[in-house]
Amino acid sequence: MTEDEVKELERSIEQMTAMAKEFGLDFYDMRFEIVPADVLYTFGAYQGMPTRFSHWTFGKAYHRMKMDYDLGLSRIYELVINSDPCYAFLLDNNTLVQNKLVSAHVLAHCDFFKNNAxxxxxxxxVVNSMAASAERFREYEMEHGKEAVEQVLDAALAIQEHVDASRTALRRQRLRDQKIEASEKTPKTSPFEDMFALDERLRVLSGEPVVVPSQSSKLTEMELNKDLVLFLINHSKVLDDWQRDILTVIREEMLYFWPQVETKIMNEGWPSYRKDA
Known part of the structure; x- marks a missing residue:
């Protein structure tokens, strides 16, 4: 884009922002950047983020996406980040009309990010947290070796989708904690309540196996937890602290991306509808 076209685009974005608010859209402050194709496709390889930790899968994704672009098989017109403020990256060799259309499109994307449940x-x-995680992973590579870190990342990325991203997961955990806490605080209803454990004590003396209720409850909780990554973080006996940290980061980033996976069609449909309006 020429300098005059950039100025025209800036004026159009101001007008579109005002019109979008008049239509009732509610979005975070926008930050627009015009970038070349190699930068945009680098972000695309990082799953739409400007920075991530180092891993060979990102390089593989970049070469595949960039080759498709160079051959005219696909094209990324824009990338928008679910953050506050909201960052939108436009392709520099888009036409002025294309970038105007894309700018209106990303305003509705940001409205969707901010207001969808x-x-x-x-x-x-997320941009700052991912940058901090990438720096921490580089320190792990210096301390433990790049190959060791890569092996952990290979394993973590292989199971990264096995998380519980439902909004009720945290609520269920909180209710379980409250139930356990309430049971511990429940006063005895009878002065002879401790005698109910007599049968168990007799079984212990006779050598019979006894199932401790607290352990049984804990096992049930572990069996019902479908968040495999969280299960490994909490219960693995072989992970070092730095390996556990890598798993935690992978899980947190997957939880960030998961709503975009679940709302892909609606997320694109909403900007298309609002843009046409």
Whole structure:
């Protein structure tokens, strides 16, 4: 885009922003950037983020996407990040009309990110947190070796989708904790209540196996937890602290991306509808 076209685009974005608010759209402050194709496709390989930790899968994704672009098989017109403020990256060799259309499109994307219930629990400072995680992973590579870190990342990325991203997961955990706490605080209803454990004590003396209720409850909780990554973080006996940290980061990032996976069609349909309006 020429300098005059960029100025025209800036004026159009101001007008579109005002019109979008008049239509009732509610979005975070927008930050628009015009970038070349290699930068945009680097972000695309990072799943739409400007920075991530180092891993060979990102390089593989970049070469595949960039080759499709160079051959005219596909094209990324824009990338928008679910954050506050909301960042939108436009392709520099788009025409002025295309970038105007894309700018209107991303305003509705940001409105969707801010107001859709599926995104209500996502982190809005994700750009900073991902940059900090990438720096921490580089320190792990210096301390433990790049190959060791890569092996952990290979394993973590292989199971990254096995998380419980439902909005009720946290609520269920909170209710379980409250139930356990309430049971511990429940006063004895009878002065002879301790005698109910007599049968268990007799079984212990006779050598019979005894199932401790607290352990049984804990096992049931573990069996019902479908968040495999969280299960490994909490219960693995072989992970070192730095390996557990990598798993935690992968899980948190997957929880950030998961609403976009679940709302892909609606997320694109909403901007298309609002843009046409």
């Amino acid at each position: 599926m995104f209500s629990n996502t982190a809005r400072n």
